[in-house]
Amino acid sequence: MKNARYLPLLLCLSWGGQAVAETPIDLSHPAAPTAHIDISNIKGDVTITAWDRNEVHVGGELGNGAVPLTIEGSDNNLSIKVQAQGQNGWFNWGSDKAMSSTKLDVSVPRGASLKVSVVSAPLSVDGIDGGDIEVNSVSGRVRIDARTPMLHVVTVSGNVAFSGQAKQAKLQTVSGDILAPSLGHTVDLQTVSGHIQAGGGPWQQLSLSTVSGDVQLSGGLAAGGTMSLDSMSGDLQLQFPASLSSSVHAATFSGDLRSDFGTPKQPEHGPGSTLDxxxxxxxxxxxxxxFSGDLRIRKQD
Known part of the structure; x- marks a missing residue:
């Protein structure tokens, strides 16, 4: 019985696997139709779905090593936070080593406002209609399909994908990509190296900044609206309707500039182009x- 010596070890591993099994979650709490709900998770998955009930329900599985989960607060202000046992400090930083992944399936009133904080937990939000949405993420992807007056997402390396409608939107990443084809009248987009593909409008105010990430932007400008865009080495491809009514100033230090609105000028000596x-x-x-990024300004078909 050459393999018999391995049997105790296998039994220990099997028993250990049972000991660290995740705990099912089934929690409910009454909630106002426009409740403010604060949700945080260190690692795992967070799925938030709106429904037509004045109630918050949390399902899923709680990771081993986490403090027993509760829904705290009043009907107007609720908090759902995954925390590691015996850990303190800001956002339980480093607690992911002390517990396994937690999966949260959260149902909330359709008009609720959300504030969500995640580290390496992918986030999905569906069906919110009327409430504000604020998200802080480190590495998890963020996907949101909602109608919201205010959308604010900050992430380091996670990608951001937004569909629906957002009257005001502020999306910031370091290396994560931004995909947002339906942004409203006030927009602020910022990235270091992530790719931005965005659209919407008509914009009353739009600000966009990138270091090395490329940008594809398509949309119109509201009467009296303003747009400010800057890039270090990322290429910009902009599409405006033929009916655009605006002054346009564009300048590149060494990048190539082409425009369907007006004719760019190049200096007699040195690189770069300007358009007024x-x-x-x-x-x-x-x-x-x-600076060194190429710029294309096109009329939409």
Whole structure:
């Protein structure tokens, strides 16, 4: 019985696997139709789905090593936080080594406002209609399909994908990509190396900044609206409707500049190009600057 010596070890591993099995979650709490709900998870998955009930329900599985989960607060303000046992400090940083992954399936009233904090937990939000959404993430991807007056997402390396409608949106990443084709009248987009693909409008105010990430932007400008875009080495591809009414100033230090609105000018000596033109009645103001990134300004078909 050459393999008999391994049997105690296998039994220990089997028993250990049972000991660290996740704990099923089944919690409910009454909630106001427009409740503010604070949710945090260190690692695992967070899925938030809106429903037509004045109640918050949490399902899923609680990771081994986590403090027993509760829903705390009043009907108007609720808190759901996954915390490691015996850990203190800001957001339980480093607690992921002390516990296994937790899966949260959270159902909330359709008009609720959300504040979600995750570290390496992917986040999905579906069906919110009317409440604000605020997300802070480190490495987990963020996917949101909602109608919200205010959307604010900050992530380090996780990608951000937004669909639905957001009247005001502020999306910030370091290396994560941003995909947001339906942004409303006030927009702030920032990335270091992530790719940005965004659209929407008509924009009353739009600000966009990238270091090395490429940008594809498509949309219109509201009457009297302003846009400010800058890039270090990332390429910018911008599409505006033929009916655009705005002054347009664009400048590149060494990047290539091409435009369907006006004719760029190049200096006699040295690289770079500039464009100063007026489209339509010139009601708005657009300012674009790049260092070494190429710039394309196109009319939409």
């Amino acid at each position: 033109t007026v489209a339509g009645g010139g009601d708005g103001k657009i300012s674009i600057e790049t």
